[in-house]
Amino acid sequence: MTTHAREGLLSRLVRPRRPAAESVDRLRLEHELAVSRLRLARWQQHADAYERRLGDAERERAHLLSWLAALHPASAVLTPLTGPEHEGTHRLCLIAGGWHLSWHIPPADLALFAHVPFRAESVDAHPVPDAVDQGALIRRHVRLLAMEGAVQAGLAGRTP
Structure with a gap:
């Protein structure tokens, strides 16, 4: 081969x-x-x-x-x-x-x-208002409303 x-x-x-x-x-x-x-x-x-x-x-x-x-x-x-x-x-x-x-x-x-x-x-x-300012305004307003509610509840003699 x-x-x-x-x-x-x-x-x-x-x-x-x-x-x-x-x-x-x-x-x-x-x-x-x-x-x-x-x-x-x-x-x-x-x-x-x-x-x-x-x-x-x-x-x-x-x-x-x-x-x-x-x-x-x-x-x-x-x-x-x-x-x-x-x-x-x-x-x-x-x-x-x-x-x-x-x-x-x-x-x-x-x-x-x-x-x-x-x-x-x-x-x-x-x-x-720009978005940052608007958010701050809303948070501030909510805090004021919450404080107002607490004051009114205190004047009425109940806890908030």
Whole structure:
């Protein structure tokens, strides 16, 4: 048997290891893909839960603002916001504790504010405190109301 024939016979009998290595790589990649898909599904569940909670908080905010507007009927007013970025959004303006307060109301929540008068005037007619100042004003007003309640309860002879 010639050398060339022996090499041909050996090459047919002994298969190269390359396909086995490729199958290991393929299995590893399939496993990594499956793990990635599981992680994606888990993170999607977290994102969906966050979106539901955010929606719940936004609905609760709208209901609380509607209630606040009902408590201040003399000063509460809805005005439309202008500009393409505010499409359909209105601003609820009211005076509470002597302070001008305002919030953006998305179009989906406007039905909750049917009891609030609508004015088509420019929103520039109402001063707008920045968000930090408005939060501080609200906290201050709440503290004053709480102190007033405690004083009235003390005068009536009961504990708050």
